[in-house]
Amino acid sequence: MTLNRLGTLADPNSFQDPLDLRNTPDEVAFEMLYRMALIRRAEEQIAEMVLAGEIKCPCHFAIGQEAPAVGISMHLRATDRGFGAHRSHSHYLASGGSVDKLFAEVLGRATGASHGMGGSMHLFGEGTAFAGSVPIVAGTVPLAVGAALAAKLDGSGDVGIAYFGDGACEEGIVHESLNLAATMKLPVIFLVENNLYSSHLDINLRQPSDRVARFGEAHGMATEVVDGNDVVKMASVAGRLIERARAGEGPGFIEAVTYRWLGHVGPDANIDVGLRRSAEEVSAWKKRDPIARLEAALLARGVEQGDINALKDNAERAAKDARKKAYDAPWPKETDLLDFVYASGGAK
């Protein structure tokens, strides 16, 4: 039996055209562009800080894969419950996480998203739809299921979102989670960002098909495969599945096919380490740039380049301001080490 594969969706030389904005009003497109630009500009600043030796914690960048998080975030409300992993700056910022707190967190400061206790891999979006990220691969997928169960028990109409990667699909816990969500008809969206790599290994060395949507299908849930660099399509697919989930019709599974421009961890492109990844592959994927494609579509519709630039400048300014503020932020207190262990504060 031959398995269904991604085909052209995994080919960087396709899907390079401007996006189809027919059903997207200007203000929505602008909002999506701003959120994507903010993620990119923030990560570029953070990458610079890593190179300068100012940030010590491991940082996994999502540059190039801004669209899935932003597309889905257009349908989230603050009471929804998103859970991420090691590469979650994008999920955190798209959900409305404070950029100031992100910079403070990666510098290990007390004003950070996790009060300086977590760094880049452990983010908490207080008051937003981002309920936490931690780096055990696939570890948070069942947490999103549980958060969805709580929402269902409360009849709140909120959804859980599990953000994970193609690599995480290899962990058994993902399959238990899918089955549980499907049999209990829970309001949870499994969003797989299939960037075709898990650290140094490409998906063809790890799975018999590059198409992970087969796992959602196997569990009988509403499943969509989408160009993960097309924020408009991402938003429309996510909107449909989230609406179903809120209405009690059960979980959804989205495979967003995308690509990380940088390496597994840190600002290096890893073209010398991946067993397939090459400079050519990376530059081909840059032509599928989710931001440039949205921009091209806006220009084609007659939006002024100046308006687009102003918006991108705003994103850049927000990131640079956050960076500046973070350097002056205080460090955690020594007592935090024990005080955060238990809700009661320390081993008391």
Place this chain on the structure above:
Amino acid sequence: MTVQSYGKAIRDGFAYLLENHPETFVIGQGLWSPWYVGSSMTELEKEFGKERVIDTPVSEWACTSAAVGASLFGKKPIVVHPRMDFMIFATDSLVNQAAKWSHMLGGQAHPGLTVRGIINRGGEQGAQHSQSLQSWYAHIPGLRVVMPYTPQDARDLLIAATLCPDPVLYIDDRWLYEQEAQMPPAKDIDLTTIKNEVIREGADITLAGCSWGTHLAMEAAAQLEEDGISCEVVDLRVLNPFDGEALIQSVRKTGRLVAIDASWKTCGIASEAITRVVEAIEPRLLRSSPLRITLPDAPAPSSSRLEAIYYPKSAQVVATVKQMLN
């Protein structure tokens, strides 16, 4: 004798096994990558082939359990987990399966696999990328646990673990990889002949540690010698079945004990070391109450400011010893 580093000594152990024992194979994440395991496995797949040095999907549980299965049919697998934290997904394979198998089936089948759990911490990696879980696993009867401190043990315990017919957890520490020592040629070793031992003779106090804990003990002993304090250091390289003999003999001689473990305090290896001694020797021989030096009972923080106070240092051992002797 050649000089070898701890990291490369591990690679020598793998090369020796793959060369001399065709039933061995290695399986785990990152084995074809220079990132995951430092200098300890560089290009083994080029030398011995990707059939025997297998890089895997992100599937700790399946890989470890598959190794248990393969070991029941004549293979000697070594499963590599580039951080101990990740092998928690595989804990069922070790605790429910491998460790129980021989006993449950009346001693008729023995899963002789080796699991290599690497301790990799610091650098603001945080709570899920920093754990030293030796005490946890050493609690499980049926699962042997060893933890090399010297470069020679890094190689020899890997060989002994792999050749042992029991499941063995071999834990190495990336903070030790640059340590160097003279090494005799590798040979087959029977794990049951390896005992915990005194690696530095002394008269005033016994320092007992495992792995990085032993490193701290040795550093402290060298500093204390300058102040005229003579420390004996016992290296606890065999944690389960716990071998207390050398330790007990040493404290009989010195009358004092500081136990050091670079993991948590409660229910830990340092507690075990102290208990073994207190149970075995006459109270009048103890010249002061034994003490532990460990991590505080808190997950690893990320911020470098907190990391700096979280991990024990040899200065803390020195201060504790001086306090005990005063």
